[in-house]
Amino acid sequence: xxxxxxxxxxxxxxxxxxxxxxxxxxxxxxxSKVGLSSPMIRKRIExxxxxxxxxxxxxxxxxxxLEGVSSSLVLIRHRGSAKLAESLYRHPAVERVYIxxxxxxxxxxxxxxxxxxxxxVIDMVKREVPEAxxxxxxxxxxxxxxxxxPGISIIYRCGFCGGVIIGSPYxxxxxxxxxxxxxxxxxxxxxxxxxxxxx
Numbered sequence: 001x002x003x004x005x006x007x008x009x010x011x012x013x014x015x016x017x018x019x020x021x022x023x024x025x026x027x028x029x030x031x032s033k034v035g036l037s038s039p040m041i042r043k044r045i046e047x048x049x050x051x052x053x054x055x056x057x058x059x060x061x062x063x064x065x066l067e068g069v070s071s072s073l074v075l076i077r078h079r080g081s082a083k084l085a086e087s088l089y090r091h092p093a094v095e096r097v098y099i100x101x102x103x104x105x106x107x108x109x110x111x112x113x114x115x116x117x118x119x120x121v122i123d124m125v126k127r128e129v130p131e132a133x134x135x136x137x138x139x140x141x142x143x144x145x146x147x148x149x150p151g152i153s154i155i156y157r158c159g160f161c162g163g164v165i166i167g168s169p170y171x172x173x174x175x176x177x178x179x180x181x182x183x184x185x186x187x188x189x190x191x192x193x194x195x196x197x198x199x
Contacts (some may be wrong), residue, residue, distance in 0.1 A: 023057035093117030
């Protein structure tokens with residue numbers, strides 16, 4: 001049975017910091033830095049993986065080391081941003097899209113060779129929304145961010161209905177990790193739906 005965590009403690013935060021700077025760090029090295037045994041480190045990492053806090057290990061590519069590759073942020077001010085955001089996200093040069101809470105500003109992170117990506121995206125926006133205000137930012141400083149203080153609550157969502165779970169979740173351990181639910185009824189409905197989809 002997987003232990004469901006309510007929040008991240010100081011050890012979890014330290015483990016996440018180490019893994020975010022080098023996801024291939026040896027368990028023994030993490031253990032010596034954090035002050036826990038290797039089996040305890042492995043268990044904490046496995047729990048965070050099963051809960052979906054850690055989603056895998058990826059290579060962080062320094063785009064500035066690749067000749068001709070550029071990164072740009074394009075800020076677009078326009079009412080009715082949802083449709084435009086979908087068009088942007090489908091564009092191959094766009095890596096990420098952010099929409100303001102007010103829904104009137106979009107920020108798109110664009111990668112391309114020789115500035116082509118940003119130019120293509122800006123041209124597309126001008127065609128789709130000629131009245132939009134566009135700001136092109138071409139210098140970006142990035143680093144992984146991990147919270148400094150322990151005690152950050154973990155938000156669990158129901159694997160069946162998607163709603164936020166208040167209180168203790170009902171937990172099922174499945175082959176691909178764990179799923180959390182509001183209660184047994186949602187868990188049974190999820191399993192029934194999964195069985196119907198397999199038929």
